[in-house]
Every structure is written in structure tokens, then in C-alpha cells.
Amino acid sequence: MPFVGNSRTWRWFLVFAAFILCAWLVYPPRGGPQLTIATVNNADMILMQKLSEEFERQHGVKLNWVVLGENILRQRLTVDISTGGSTFDVITIGSYETPIWAERGWLVPVDRLGADYDYADIFDVVRQGVSYRGKLYAAPFYAESAFTYYRKDLFRNAGLEMPDQPTYAQIREFASRLNDPQHHVYGICLRGEPGWGQNMAYISTLVNTFGGRWMDMQWKPQLTTEPWMEAVRLYVDLLRNYGPPGASTDGHNENRALFANGNCAMWIDATSAAGYILDPSQSRVAATTGFAKAPIAKVANGVWAWSWALAIPASTQKVELAREFVKWATSRHYIALVGARYGWVLAPPGTRESTYDNPAYQKAAPFARLVRDAILRADMTHPSALPVPYVGIQYVGIPEFQALGTEVGQEISAALTGGASVEHALALAQAEAERDMRQGGYLK
Amino acid sequence: MRPKWQARAALAMVGWLAALAMFFPILWMVLTSFKTEIAAVATPPVVFFKPTLENYRAVLERADYLAFARNSVAVSLGSTLLALALAIPAAYSMAFFPSRRTKDILLWMLSTKMLPAVGVLVPIYLLWRSLGLLDTIAGLIVMDSISVLPLVVWMLFSFFREVPPEILEASRMDGASQREEMTHILLPLCTPGIAATALLSMILCWNEAFWSLNLTTVRAATLTVFTASFSSPEGLFWAKLSAASTLAIAPILIFGWMSQRQLVRGLSFGAVK
């Protein structure tokens, strides 16, 4: 062992290390135009990163990528942009933060990307989600709604048939019939991990379809109203009796893994996972998965809408170049590029009509029709049967919602593990929500 | 009296079991890095499988591993050197010339570590930005060395206390200046201890994730950011994350193993005779 006992060796080692250190510190920075892009590490964005070589070549630009998980990325971006930083030139944000950040003047509008950009091609609800006062502040990269994944083989064996538009009563029935813990097949998999974007995303839609809403027109939280009670009771009932063990820490990803591994008979979650569930190299159930609409209960508001979009911080020094990139990555040309290079099933979904009109896409993606229907049905300003003062279907478009939603999510996950009754959990959640709304100045 | 061979065999078995139990999660992670994504999450867990390098290929293709590794090395080394440079004189002064305040100072130094990093994120971010230290190696070195300084001072203090003061007294009587006393007598005597402290500091800096994530973007990002970029995307990722993590910890693990003897020797309290 070279290091043992020899202080002279250590001294040389330290000198060497100091040398490396100096060399590194004076390492010359890369020259030429560069763009710093922050994005989520989802598969579609990774493809964008791979394909961006084309952009680099066309424009003679070096692209620097900061790729992180969604939550960390959001935190990082918010700290930077809210303190006036100009670290990033292009950022990836969702339909939740876009209107909020646009309102604060932190984003550059992207409504003048050129006539060839074909704005009319973008779905209305998707465009609405990333606009503020009618102006587009982020270019949609991919969008998703929710639907029901189910195992055709299990249904067939049990003699059941999944209707195109199931109701929750039917879902419950199916779950109880198909639940087979002995063989590690669970009736239904749903998000349980606490988080405003995890379990609360799903539960919000459940509440909506039971006729409830997050807040009334005076911004008072409604968590102890009847629709909430019914919805959460059903949720807890479904997961406790027919869900996988450990559901309360399963988020989207874990459930995706479970379904792909064959452990779930049904799964209600984002449509964006469909392409991967149908990919035999990433899923064991590629051949036996079917799709149906997201279930409804009392009213037909069951779907959700989310889009990831590329935006340009107002403080960037490279607005023109950033605009070019945003235009390139969200254009029809880009979608066609993905289709040609990696197969149409992996094309970024949910943003443009032209994608869904394309016969190649329809053939490669059997779920395309359902996704388009779901997206067309979504309405961000009317998520519930009752009037609401906020935008957002599976979230409330106010800055306080990240904390509020997560607190409520934690209380409900406590109800799920049996630590609290549904009534008690919702009462606690209501108290916390009211406190948050009061502190935010919405309630007096 | 040597213990009977049965006792030794039992000892060996227990020892090996304990060691394997401790190491098993890491072993499992390395194994998973060679599985396909589906195999990684299979139930029951797959022990025999056809290994594949696709995860490593995907990981290396997506991110410039060497750049991240270089940054990690630079930051760990730099912070450790800076911390040592500040701490050695301080520990020397406190160990050999203690006053009533010494214990308070030591405690106060430790207390500076008690502020949870997340609580000072915004102030530090603003400060670093106005100083132009964001996304620089230097900025990260300053941050990490501050984080690690109290520990380095404490450990050096403990080691210096082991040294019989008579030795230093003797050298002083021989006419050595204070600086000579430090560099020619004290440091060589305590080299194992200093090396051990340095190694510990390097490990802590290598694994430091919070500030690396928040204070860097592209140029100064370290391996902890590299690992984070493979964590929690949508979809299956455990095999790739295992590959990324294996790549991230390999350097420090190998380095630590190689200099382990030194570390063990250096951490021997009471060994300096």
C-alpha cells in the first residue's frame, strides 16, 4: 500500500493535489455562445437533450444542461428566479407555476415565435394552462391528462369488461374481484405518497368528480364538506382493501413500476406513462394493457391536465437564442424528429392537434384517442361542478398551494395508514388549510 | 493462552457475517447497476441474471462524468486543504496554550454547524450571488470548508493533545521558533492524525449534496449533482441510478480503502508515545 506510514509520500501527494487544484481553478471556460437549460429528468426531456445536437449544429451554440428531478428542480428554479437571478436561459416549468411566475414578471412572453410555429395547432386547454392574461408565457413541451390503465388479461379471466367510461362504483367492484394478494396482484394502484403533486393530484380529481372543490368563492377551504368526505373515504377504502402494501409511500413512479411489473390490475394516473407501459423493454405487461377513461362518480369532472413547458426567465441575457431553442424544441418539426428517430410512440404527447391527426402516431399509440379526448374535456377554470375562484384541476393555482397541498396530503396519508380516521384527518387538514389561507391573506 | 479453534472459527463466522451484512446494500446496488430496469424491480428479487452494461452506457452518454468527477476532486481537496490551513494553527494554539475560554470556543465552533443548511439557503444564495461565487469551484470550496472546519479543529485538537508537551518544550529550549516548532516537530509527529482528519474531511466534502445542488449549475457541479440528476424522474430508474451512484462513490471508496491503514493508524488515540 503506497500511502502507509510515509510522511514524505504524503507531502508529495499534497503537492500534487495542490497542483491539480490550481490547474483546475484556472481551467479556461469554454468560449463561444452558450445556453444554459434547466430541465426535468423525465424520459421525454432526455430525448430532447439527445436530439439537441441538431440545434447545436444548426445554430453554432453549445448547450449546457442542468437535469434534475422535478421537486429539486422546482426548488432550485424558484430560489433563483424569485431572487432575480439570471443563472438559466431556458427553464422547464409546469402549468402550475407559469401563470404565477408570469404574474410576477419573471418570464418573457413566447407569443411571437413566428408564423411557422403554428400556435393554432396547440390544444386550447394546454395553451390556457401556460398563459397569463391571454398571453403565452411558456411553450408546451408535452402535456398529459389522466386515464385508467387496466390489465386486459386479468379482466378476461375474471369475465369482466371495462367500459369506455367507468364509474367509481364499477372500479370498486372490479378491484374487489381482481384483488389477489396471494399472487401479488392488487386490485388497484393509486398514488399515496404525500405531496401536492403526488397523492393530492389524484385526490383532487376524485373530489372534483364527487362534486366537490378545494375552495369556495371566498377562498374558504372546503375540506370537511361532504364531497371531500366521500371522496377520501372511497380512496382510503380502495387502497386499504385492494391496494398494494406500502401504498402510502408510493408515488407515480412506484406505481408505474408496480403496474409495469404486473402487480396491479388497474391504475389511474397520468397518460404520459402510456408509451412506456407499452414498451416491452420497460414493462412486462406491454401486450396486455388496455386503456379506459378516468372514472367518474357524481359529475363528469374526473380528468386532470398538466403540461411541462419551456420558458425564458426575464433576467436572461440571451433572449433571442433562448427563443430559438424554445421554438425548436416545441415545434411540429421536433415532434416529427422524435417520431422518425425513436418511434412515434415516444413522441411528446398531448400538445398539438397535428400529432393526433397523424396516422403514424395513431397506429403507434393505441391510447392516442383517449388522451386527446381527455385533454379536450379538461377545463382549468371549471374543474368542479361548483364555481371556483382559482385555476387548476388537480391543483390550486396559488403560490401557497405547494405547502398547503403537501400538508393536506400528509394528513390524508395518515388516514390511509390507519393512523387517523378520515374525518379526523380532514378536520386537521382543514385547520391547516385555513391557517395557510389566512396567512396568505386570502381569508380574513 | 490461545483460544481454541472452535472459538476462532465461530469468531470468524460472526465477523464475516457482520461484515457482509454491513456491505450487502452496497453490493446489491452494484449488482443492480448491471441489471435491466425491469429486472431491477422484479419480485422476487433477482439474484442470477444476465448482466448488461446498458445502464452505464446510458449514464455516461447523458452526462459528462469526468467533468463532474474533476469538480468533486477539486472541491474535496480544496476544502480539505483550506480547512487544514485554518485549523492547524488554531488547534495548536488551543491545545498547547489553553485558556479558560478554550472549551467555550470549541463549543461555539461546533455550534456554528448547528444551523440547518436549509434555513440559511436564501441568505447564502443571495450572498454568494452578490459575491459572484455562484457556480464556481472557489465558492463551493469556501462553503464546504466552513462546514467542515469545526470538525477539523476538534479532531486536530484531540490529536495535538496527545502530544507530550515536553517534546515541544524541549525544542523551544533548543531555540526553535514557533513556526519551526509547528512544522518540524508537531506536524511530522502528528502526520497520521492529520492524514486521518484530512481523509474524513474529504469524505464529508465528497458526499456533500445540499450546497452542491444549490450553489452550482454547470461549471462547478459535482458528483452529488450528477447522482441527483438520475434520481426520481418519471419512470423506472433504479438500475440507472445504481450505475450513476456506483460511478459516484467508486473514487472515494477506492481512495478510502487504499489509505485506510493510514486512517486507522492516525485515529489511534493514545498511540503517540
Added chain:
Amino acid sequence: MTGTKPARQKRSFRTVPLLAPSIFVLFLWMVVPLAMTLWFSAENYNLLSPGKNSFAGLGNYRDLLTSRALWIAMGNTLFLVGAVLVITLVFGTLLSVLLDSEFPGRGICRLLVVAPFFVMPTVSALIWKNMFMNPVFGVFAWITRSLGIGTIDFFSSMPLLAIVVIVAWEWTPFAVLILLPALQSLNREQKEAARLDGAGPIALFYHIELPHLRRPMAVVAMIEVIFFLSLFAEIYVTTGGGPGLASTNLAFLIFRDALLGWDVGRASAGGVFAIILANIVALFLMRVVGRGLEDMR
């Protein structure tokens, strides 16, 4: 007891310039961010409403102290610190004793035992969460099912304990790293003499080895407590503080305020609270353990 100790002079002013740089740096670190934190804690400062800052006085502290979340978090913090400390010290000692004895392959075993400390906390937590403790495809689930016990959902039923296990796994090697060399430096002759006198291995351990370990144990305790008080990564990655608040500690609570609620004011108040708590714990620890450090040779 030897006579006077001539070397412990009163600190001459020559030593001030030696001590000064470290103190200066740490002082800056203390003062500047701490001052900013104190300042922010007295403000209504929400990151998403910049420019709308207003003076809040003690408002943030009042909100904090009246929220039940704070007290739960404090209790969890203390439990976490205490439990992991005890486990790492106990197992660290046991493993050190084991690795001190002679058996073939001892060197390799030492390498294996030490390895967990080198792994990033986030990665450790993810390994444990997904590969071991996951109730469907985790290794533990497979073991318990094969034994017929069914599955235990660790993160739901015992979230804090699960985190304790993970952190203990990460830090026991640290204890071994410090305790093992201390054991090895123990004078062999002393042990042989005791053994010849008829002392069994347990008595040997209790009367000779353990006292020798008091000082290194004190060092381990101090360092570990400082780190455990601000444990964050493991909780963030596994339970996210849940279910409910069961695994939320003070650092995670501050995170929730700072990076989910974007309420810098309240998070800063939480930070001040954390320092106060940590100082109390450290003072207490110094009292209990400081004697070990004061021991002269």
C-alpha cells in the same frame, strides 16, 4: 500524579494570530448568515411575493411556537438523535471488538464494514427505500414473505424507526473508524496480564477495554450529534416527513416552510429555534461526555 506541568503556559499573545484566522472565518460565517437569518425571521418574507416584505416582529415565532408541527418535529428530532447515537455506539463498539480479534480475512472484513460511510446519504436512503424496504419488490419483503410473516410496510407503520435504521447503517462505520484504532492501541500486555489473572472475556471488555474507549466515544458522540440534529436527506428521499408528521424532524420542517411554503420568514425563525435546541443539546452533551475529553493521559 506527576509534578507540575510546565508546558501548559498561559496563552501568550503570540498565539492570537494563530487562532485568529479560524475564528475570524467562523465568526463571519456565524455572524453574516446568522444575522441575515435573524433579520429574515422578523420579517414577513415570502419568496413568491418579493417586494411585499413587511416587518413581522415576533409574528413568525408566534406562528411557529403555536403550531403543533414544531413540537412534534422537536420530539422526533430528539428521538432520532438519541436512537441513532445509541445504536451506532453499541454496534460500533461490538464491531470494533469483533474486528480487533484475530481471524482470517479480518482486513477485508474491516474494509467491508467501513464502506457504508462512503456512500452519499441520498443514495443510501434510496437503496434502502426501494431495494430493501419496499413492501412489494423489496428484499426484506421477500424474506418476510418466505418466512410466512407477510409484509411489513416499514415506512408507513414505523417511519421514524425505518429512518433510524438507515442512518445507523450509514454512521456505524464512522464509529468503527474511530473506536477500532483506539482499541487496537490498547496495550497488549495489560490485556494479557488481566487474562492471566483469570479475567474472562466479558470482564476484560468491561474493565479494561471500555474505559479506554471513553474518550473516542466522546468524540464520536459529539460529532454524530451535530450531524444528526440536522438530518435531512434521508427523510426527504424516503418518507417526505410522513405519514402525517411522524417522521418530520426540525430540519425537514424548516425545509417545508422554506422550499414548499416559500416562507423565508418562518423558515428563518425555525432555523433560530434549531440553533437554540442544538446548543442546549450540545451543552448537555458536553456535561455528560466532556469529562471524557478532559481526561489527561
